[in-house]
Amino acid sequence: MPVSAEDVAHIAKLARLSLNEQEIEMYATQLSGIFSYMSLLDEVDTDGVEQTCQVTGLEDITREDLAVPISDEQRAALIAAFPERVGDLLKVQAVFT
């Protein structure tokens, strides 16, 4: 199935990716080829076949809802990884403007 430039622009917006005109054209061509290859799966009769979401068979794995303290070094490392900060607070662009 062909993927149009409009489709690509729409997906890029959903995926929060900035693309220029040239990239939009390139991905439209490539994605059309890729999805045409994917249509190979139409050959497989999957009527009544269950979906496989995972392969371990494990179900409802839970843990106790406990707050686990981390070390001062770990805390400092997490804060040091912030792209922008004020003191120990993470600085972000305003969500509502």
Next chain:
Amino acid sequence: MNLHELTIVEAAKGLRDGSFSATNLVQACLDRIAARNETVNAFISVFAEEALAAAAKADEDLAAGNAKPLTGIPFGVKDAICTVGQRSTGAAKMLDAYVPSHDATVVAKLKDAGAILIGKQNCDAFGHGASNENSMYGPVKNPHDLGKVSGGSSGGSAAALADNQCLFSIAEDTGGSIRQPAAFCGVVGLRPSYGRNSRYGIMPMGSSLDTVGPMTKTVEDLALVQEIMAGHDANDMTTVPDAVQPLTSAMNKKVEGLTVGIPKEYMELEGLDDEVKQAITAQVEALQQQGCIIKEISLPHTTYAIATYYILVPSEDSSNLGRLDGIRYGSRKEGDSLFDVYAQTRRDGFPEEVKRRIMIGTYCLSAGYYDAYYKKAQRVRTKIMQDFTEAFSDVDVIIAPTSPFPAFGIGEKADDPIAMYLADAFVCPAAVAGMPAVSIPAGKTEAGLPIGLQIIAPRLAEEKLIQVASAIHS
């Protein structure tokens, strides 16, 4: 004796009988990296100072008789695996300066066993690729022929090992990223059963397929390292509680009477290289000489594995990579609005292939397409798993080539995403089915390129892989 050329088992012996020190061994690897990294490009970061400090400590432990199984053994880790206090880029500029606050569980286990981290290895960014050409830190060259790719996505881990820059490597395999580069570079590489090794601290790609495993020079080394890596982890709820079987004791266990399945869909594939086919056939005949029963089998849905994989993994991937938005960690670009901050950060931080996968996945999961693509692929996945379950009711292990061809030229497939995806035709099916598989060297082509042989076992039967692998490659 060139210390960097030793296997783990040889080095452990030398360290214990005092033939050389951990400092000598680590220095030998650091010297090798310094001499070769500009050419091979296997390492993104090298931690010389920290590694030598750890080596000095290892020498004290050895002298005091407190050595652990891997004391003093230098190893490298794929850069998409977190290492505490040491830069972990995922081979993308997005995380160029990212320093994790924790070790991946498998890394912590190996350090606890005495191993010394010497650096972080180049890969396709976030594991996206089959050639290591999608790294934002440049391609990795194949040490056997510098004009050829190393394979991917764990190309740096395989090339570093093949070039004797470390004694073992730790990497990830989602659809073949350990086995295929191991085959291209002529080393041993294990994809463990899904759920066998903890993935805590691994940068996620396709969460329902991701695994982390070792690459080594020999099967014996592989058994040793995997035994240490395996096991349940409360921090990864997909790890299975099943007991970890001893692997080192499966070494050189007689293979007489084992049934080996040879899937005709692999051996009859159009495009299977003649030299690869001959090499695998010769190894299978050698197993027959040792008393194995050889049986042709059919895995009828093999041809659908790549299409299934390239729907499921990019879909899961596009969700996983949503976390990389420049807000809490990683690089952040300026923008007029929050949307622009996200979109510019992701534009500059990801290479083309990562964006392509995000686009494929977002499309598959978007309104109107979810049933047609994602659900359909999950149903085909069931059929692929059934192929394996049925085959394993008849055979103990399956043997096939790891890759249809040896390492290809750098740039040869770079402009054709589908051709690149098809390079994983033989490694994808076992991954989709969650089976463990190992790639081991099985000779070389006339041009001197390594050929990889793949052994696939039923879920959680890694000991069978070791048993059969040790009968082929010592």
